[in-house]
Structures are given as C-alpha cells and as structure tokens.
Amino acid sequence: MNKKVTGKKAATSSSKTLTSKSTATKSKAAAGSALSQTKAPKKQTSAKAATSASKTLSDGRTSKASKSAAGSALAQKPSKKKK
Numbered sequence: 001m002n003k004k005v006t007g008k009k010a011a012t013s014s015s016k017t018l019t020s021k022s023t024a025t026k027s028k029a030a031a032g033s034a035l036s037q038t039k040a041p042k043k044q045t046s047a048k049a050a051t052s053a054s055k056t057l058s059d060g061r062t063s064k065a066s067k068s069a070a071g072s073a074l075a076q077k078p079s080k081k082k083k
Helices: 008-019 025-036 047-058 064-075
Strands: none
Touching: 008 025, 008 064, 025 047, 025 064, 047 064
C-alpha cells in the first residue's frame, strides 16, 4: 500500500485545475483524485484516474498546475505487486 498524501503545493495546483473553465476533463479527474488524497494516506489513485493523470502529463498543452496535480495523483497510485 502506498501511504503518500498530497502536499500543500500539489493541493493548491489541484484546486486551480478544478476551478479553471478551460481545463480538460482528464486533467480535472487527475486533480480531483490528488485533492481527495490530501491528509488521507489510506486513499489511493484508481486505475482510471491514473490513466487520466498519465495522459495529462503527456499532453503538451497542459498547464503547470494541471501537471503538478497529475504528478501527485500518479505518485499515489498503488504499486504493482510481483507474483
């Protein structure tokens, strides 16, 4: 289990991303995931939110705030277990 939480800077970026009218849905999904994990070490990023975060990071048009939120969301996804 990943016990990371969203820090202040990433939470602020997530908030800016969520309130922006020009932000894409995928960026908002990643930001929402990151924001929900502020002070919540037991919550983890879902596979769907991780995919959105990955697409957000690879899109060249994405703002710095959205990328910060997406990075935080990806850092909090569960690690793959080895079989």
